[in-house]
Amino acid sequence: MELLRLSKGAKRLGxxxxxxxxxxxxxxxxxTWIGRERRFSSVDVEAMKVTAGGGDLIxxxxxxxxxxxxxxxxxxxxxxxxxxxxSAAGEVVKVFKxxxxxxxxxxxxxxxxxxxxxxxxxxxxxxxxxxxxxxFGAGWLKRLFAVHGATVEILHPEKPAGRxxxxxxxxxxxxTFAGRLYGIRSAGARRRLLVESGQCPPDxxxx
Numbered sequence: 100m101e102l103l104r105l106s107k108g109a110k111r112l113g114x115x116x117x118x119x120x121x122x123x124x125x126x127x128x129x130x131t132w133i134g135r136e137r138r139f140s141s142v143d144v145e146a147m148k149v150t151a152g153g154g155d156l157i158x159x160x161x162x163x164x165x166x167x168x169x170x171x172x173x174x175x176x177x178x179x180x181x182x183x184x185x186s187a188a189g190e191v192v193k194v195f196k197x198x199x200x201x202x203x204x205x206x207x208x209x210x211x212x213x214x215x216x217x218x219x220x221x222x223x224x225x226x227x228x229x230x231x232x233x234x235f236g237a238g239w240l241k242r243l244f245a246v247h248g249a250t251v252e253i254l255h256p257e258k259p260a261g262r263x264x265x266x267x268x269x270x271x272x273x274x275t276f277a278g279r280l281y282g283i284r285s286a287g288a289r290r291r292l293l294v295e296s297g298q299c300p301p302d303x304x305x306x
Contacts, residue, residue: 102131102138111144115219121159122147125190158189161212161221161249165197165231172198179227186254192221201234216249225252 103111109119122128123137128147131138164179166172180194193215197208209232215221224244229237232251241251 101141102133103141103144105137105139108139108144111141112148118159118219118222121190121192121220159220159222160187160189160191161215161224162187162191162194163197163208163212163224163226163231164194165199165201165206165208167200168198179231182227183225183254187225189223201230201232213243216244216247219247222249223252224249225254227254229253229256 105116105119109116112119119128119139120137123130123139128139129143131140162180162183164176164183166175176196176198180196183194184191195208195212197206199206212221212224216224224232226232232240244251
């Protein structure tokens with residue numbers, strides 16, 4: 100029997116060291132402490148490989164909750180979290196929260212969720228409804244999670260968002276496009292001023 104360091108044990112199991120540490124903290128893998136460093140029996144690690152290969156991989160759940168508005172919807176966030184925690188079938192690693200439109204790609208909570216899925220700390224992503232992940236393109240996120248060995252579970256597959264949230268997402272979409280259109284117009288106006296002042300050649304001119 101060999102006592103393996105955290106990094107070596109994780110390599111044998113094909114998981115991130117953070118994942119192995121979480122398994123150990125949850126009591127799913129025995130640990131031998133040598134000073135302040137944890138070690139893992141090679142026998143236990145091999146047994147864990149067999150268990151994982153048999154489809155009984157430990158569930159490390161990341162719960163994702165989202166509302167469209169920045170204020171006034173705290174109760175909805177709490178309700179989503181409460182429902183997801185109550186139905187959890189494994190260890191809840193962390194809850195990731197966003198107060199942002201489902202049309203936005205750059206969301207702090209979602210970005211953090213992507214990071215922990217990528218490093219193996221979460222093996223199951225759970226949401227109340229699919230549109231919590233994204234209003235459009237949730238399928239792409241599912242594929243990305245699958246690449247890192249994580250699955251997505253939806254508590255209410257057929258439950259749509261309310262009218263108010265759809266309206267807020269629509270307003271967010273219109274605002275985004277309006278801002279881009281204004282930027283295009285502003286860029287055009289700046290170019291015209293430069294052309295008129297002689298600082299920029301007209302389109303088609305060659306100097």
